[in-house]
Structure formats: structure tokens, C-alpha cells
Amino acid sequence: MPDFTLIYFNARGSAEPIRWMFTYADIPFNDERIEKEDWSDRKSSIPGGKLPVLMVDEKPLPQSQAIARFIAKEAGLMPEDNLDAAYCDALVDTVRDVMEKVYSKIMSEEDEDERKRWFMEDFFPYHMAPVLARLNARLSGREWFVGDQVTWADFMIAHAFGEIHCHHPEAFEEYSAVTEHIEKVRELPAIKDWIENRPETTH
Ligand SMILES: N[C@@H](CCC(=O)N[C@@H](CS)C(=O)NCC(=O)O)C(=O)O
Known part of the structure; x- marks a missing residue:
């Protein structure tokens, strides 16, 4: 197993579902967190100048989705069936489209x-x-979004929509299957333990 260091800000953000995957699969990783005030000094040392970056035995891998997809495979959270893997990609891209609007608002x-x-x-x-x-309907009669086992799509969706749910629970009232799914992922023993013990951050 390579040596993994996940570098991100001292925040949940796009690194958090990757941390969940490491934790779920019990894969050791260094959770390196850069404070905002130190970023201008560190930025030039980070390939591409953006976070997160995953150092894999000293070699940098940028881009949160590429990192998430790679760690999903390492963690056994990627379906072996190619079509199921593509459904995971489609779900993750759908959620990303929504979340990009939120992130650009946060930056404004x-x-x-x-x-x-x-x-x-x-x-x-x-x-x-x-x-x-759409996601609520997809969950009807099933436990996880793709196939009959938890996948990285479940982690990505539960993390992203869990963040919105925490600020606007009333908005989820009509979508009980999605709300229950968020809770189910957060209640997976390793994830529950991580959430209870992770550094406290505002976002
Ligand atoms: N597409 C990239 C976007 C990376 C990105 O914009 N990261 C932000 C934090 S979420 C960042 O590093 N901002 C600091 C900067 O641009 O100086 C990814 O998904 O990793």
C-alpha cells in the first residue's frame, strides 16, 4: 500500500468524502490541513496551486474527482461492472453540477x-x-444508489447533500428517502466514528 497524504484546507469541502473513503476502508492516510493564513506561502509548492492534492508516495495527484475515483477503487467502493461504475460517475457528476452553484455563491x-x-x-x-x-425516486425500494452495496456515489451524495441538509433541513421534507440515505451513510460505524472525532470546522 502506498503512503498517502491528503492535503487540503482545514475544512471539510471536497476533501471530506475522500477522508470518509480512506476511513471506511481503514486505509492509513495523513490528513494534512493547511490553515487559510498559511496558504499564500504554501500555494507555490502545491502542483497546480489548488487543493485538494493527494500525495501518493511523494507523487502529487490533483483534482478532487480524480482523487475520489482513485481512492474509491482502492477502498472497494467502485463497482466492478463498467455500467454500474458509469452510473456512479453520472450520479457524482449530477451532484457536482448542483454543488458548483453553491460553491460559487459561497465565494461571492x-x-x-x-x-x-x-x-x-x-x-x-x-x-x-x-x-x-430524481434521486429520491431512484432510491425507492433500494438501499444504495447503485447495485446492492454501498459505493463511492453514496459517499459523495451523502456528504454533499448532508452539508446542505444541515443548514436547510426543511428543504428536504419531501425527500425522505434521500434524507434517510444521508443518515445511513453517516451511521456506517467507521464514518460515524470519524464524524464524532474529526477536527471541528465551519465548512
Ligand atoms: N477542480 C478542482 C478545483 C480545485 C479548487 O478550486 N480548489 C480550491 C479549494 S476548494 C482552492 O484550492 N482554492 C485556493 C486557490 O485557488 O488559491 C478540484 O475539484 O479539485
Whole structure:
């Protein structure tokens, strides 16, 4: 097994579902967290100047999705069937499309009231609700999103939508299957233990 160091900010963000995968599979990794105030000094030493980066035996692997896909394979969270693996990709890309809108909003200079208005009047009804409805329907009569075992798609979805659920639980009222799925992933023993003991961060 190579030596893994996952470098990210001291935040959950796009590194967190990767940390969950390492933890779930009991794969040892160094969880290196850079404080915001140290970033300008460190940025030039990071290939590509963006985080996360996974150091695999000293060799850097950038891009959160590439890292997640690689660790999913290492962790046994990638279906062996090619079509099932593609369904996982499609689900992960769907959630990413939604979350990119959230991330660009978080980066914007807008005040809290404007963000709330955007969430209620634009983002939720037009972008999030249609995806939630589709995912909720997909979960009907099944435990996990793809096949009959937990996959990395479950981790990516439960992490991303879990973050939104934590701020806007009322928005999930009509989508009980998705809400229960988020909880089921968070209750997996290794993930539960990680969540209880991880560094406390605001996002
Ligand atoms: N497509 C890249 C985006 C990486 C990215 O934009 N990372 C942000 C943090 S989430 C970053 O490093 N920002 C600091 C900077 O650009 O200086 C990925 O998914 O890893």
C-alpha cells in the first residue's frame, strides 16, 4: 500500500468524502490541513496551486474527482461492472453540477440576506429540487444508489447533500428517502466514528 497524504484546507469541502473513503476502508492516510493564513506561502509548492492534492508516495495527484475515483477503487467502493461504475460517475457528476452553484455563491461577496433569497427563490426550486426528486425516486425500494452495496456515489451524495441538509433541513421534507440515505451513510460505524472525532470546522 502506498503512503498517502491528503492535503487540503482545514475544512471539510471536497476533501471530506475522500477522508470518509480512506476511513471506511481503514486505509492509513495523513490528513494534512493547511490553515487559510498559511496558504499564500504554501500555494507555490502545491502542483497546480489548488487543493485538494493527494500525495501518493511523494507523487502529487490533483483534482478532487480524480482523487475520489482513485481512492474509491482502492477502498472497494467502485463497482466492478463498467455500467454500474458509469452510473456512479453520472450520479457524482449530477451532484457536482448542483454543488458548483453553491460553491460559487459561497465565494461571492454577497451578504447573508441575498444568499438566503438566492437559496429559496432560485437555487432550491430550479436546481436542487429537481435533482432531489430524481434521486429520491431512484432510491425507492433500494438501499444504495447503485447495485446492492454501498459505493463511492453514496459517499459523495451523502456528504454533499448532508452539508446542505444541515443548514436547510426543511428543504428536504419531501425527500425522505434521500434524507434517510444521508443518515445511513453517516451511521456506517467507521464514518460515524470519524464524524464524532474529526477536527471541528465551519465548512
Ligand atoms: N477542480 C478542482 C478545483 C480545485 C479548487 O478550486 N480548489 C480550491 C479549494 S476548494 C482552492 O484550492 N482554492 C485556493 C486557490 O485557488 O488559491 C478540484 O475539484 O479539485
